[in-house]
Amino acid sequence: MKKKMALLALAATAWLGTTANTPVTRSVENPFIESTNTMTLDISKVELSDTATVLYTDAYFRPHYWIKISSESYLQADGKKYALKGTQGIEADSLFWMPETGEASFRLSFEPLPRDTRSFDFIESDCNECFKLFGIDLTGKTEATVPSDIPAEVIRANEAVPSSLPAPLFKMGETAVHVHLSGYRKGLAKEVNLYVNTLLNGQQSFTAPVNPNTGEAEFKFWQYGSAQAFVLAGIGVNRFWLAPGEEIDLYIDMHQSGQMLLDRRTQKKQLPPFKSAPGCYATGTYAGLTSSALYPDKPYSMNLFSKESADYKMTAAEYTQHVVQLYQSLSDSIAQSDLPSVGKELALLKLKQEAVEAMAQGDALRTYNYRMVHNQWDRNKPLDIKIDSLTAENRAALCKLFPIADEQLLMGENIMSYARSISNPLIDWPEEAKLKGTFAEDLQRVLPLVQKAANISLTETDRKILESVHNPFYRDAILKMLENAQIALKEVEGKAIIEKTPEVTPDKLFEALIAPYKGKVILVDFWNTWCGPCRMSIRANEPLKEQELKSDNLVWIYLANETSPLVTYKQAIPNIKGKHFRLNNEQWKYLCEQFKIDGIPSYVLVDKSGHYQLRNDFRDHEVMKNTLKKMIE
Incomplete structure (x- = not known):
């Protein structure tokens, strides 16, 4: 199981099973692995005998952080389970601290697999976040095969690279993306994250659960103009393009995760983080722009x-x-x-x-x-x-x-x-670069209105500005955003509780916020809906509020400001247990200056005596969890 910790220590090692003198009947070097939910763990060799199956295991993780292997780990083959018998170089259920190199090796010994086993799975217990490596091959397979559920015509459409780049589309519509995790195995991914880089809305992020029976996920959202998108599902980043108002199918080849492991192991080669993973196939107008061959291994970047x-x-x-x-x-x-x-x-x-x-x-x-x-x-x-x-x-x-x-x-x-x-409002591009009458002038006028539309706060003056744009697409897009915001606001009415901000001067605001909870531990979380790390941390904390951190003596206060679109904010907070305050710009700015906040998420911890301090070490989730546990015990 992956865990993070910031201190360096040495892990005790033990060999819990006796395998040193066991005659090996078969040895498989560099076995191909069909798919995996992690790039932290790999298997470089499998030794099989009548008394044990031994996995020569390599770990790759951040130096001075730790991993852990559960004693409940097992191998699975032909519907049967084979339990962990012993370890060498790592102790089961104990913290194993990664060395300075970020690489380590150890052995795991299991009950023997049958001699005729062709492939098996390594399951590091059945918890959601545990390591899982599927289809560890014992027959000599050397490369991934494309899953049979990806239609051949879709593969051909993606391999047919267009001769020229299509023009952008100035239209809007509700886009639907049907994600198919081809070659899916339960445990590879619980959810799919979709990031859409847009012209008007910035980066829009969406999360959808994976149907464990079908390996599919569904997205629907309003799109304004052409957009590039990224999908994260298990291992690898998959890049594709979206035309507004289309309904497309996106196929993600989950077998490519195993290919990536093999490439790293045998060629010391890793997929660059900025390059599209191979094995992503899309339908629709921009299918031909999905091919990873279009994107360089090394970006031509400033x-x-x-x-x-x-x-x-x-x-x-x-x-x-x-x-x-x-x-x-x-x-x-x-x-x-x-x-x-x-x-x-x-x-x-x-x-x-x-x-x-x-x-x-x-x-x-x-x-x-x-x-x-x-x-x-x-x-x-x-x-x-x-x-x-x-x-x-x-x-x-x-x-x-x-x-x-x-x-x-x-x-x-x-x-x-x-x-x-x-x-940029500080640069008169239209005048300087003779851009009057172009989309650049339109963007200068409408981009400041995007947030206003999302907050349902367009004024008559704003509407007059919209009437002055050259391309009606921009006006229509802003008005549609306003309409969608009004509809969404009605849907969350009564579900989101925003606390009334104390009516005090900014210099007295923080004390007023925490005063009702005197004698309790208070965690004040500075966040906003557009902040990805903020959302990730909040999601990690939610289950803990009903488990390890469940306590009447711990209060969670969440502070956001008006840059969080009102509707998006109201849609988010019903799923976040705590007290929610939406500050105005003056209040937010004062508190950020008071605590010297350098970005979000940021955290202020208040102890039972009322003493408070900035705790940005809480950006390490393990530090946050362990500190709060000690304070409420």
């Missing part, structure tokens, strides 16, 4: 948030020259790559979007570089230097490289950051 991308000591002119030269170098590399033509087009569009962001956010990126170099993350403290601000003249150098308002850019992979950059 790496804007690395130390090398922007030096705070650069003048505006030097930074501009740096961006121009980097763009030219990377675009030349794309042209010379072996990507298919549409793959080159996608890579170049992504680079162009990044270049626009580099110039639109150049001052902020160099400020970020300063903070990174000096480890100075207190944003309330001014910098010791003055960043030389970019001007319209600097940005003009970018406009000479390519048209920055080419509508085809709305099919690029960096669509969200590009939309924010081209609509």
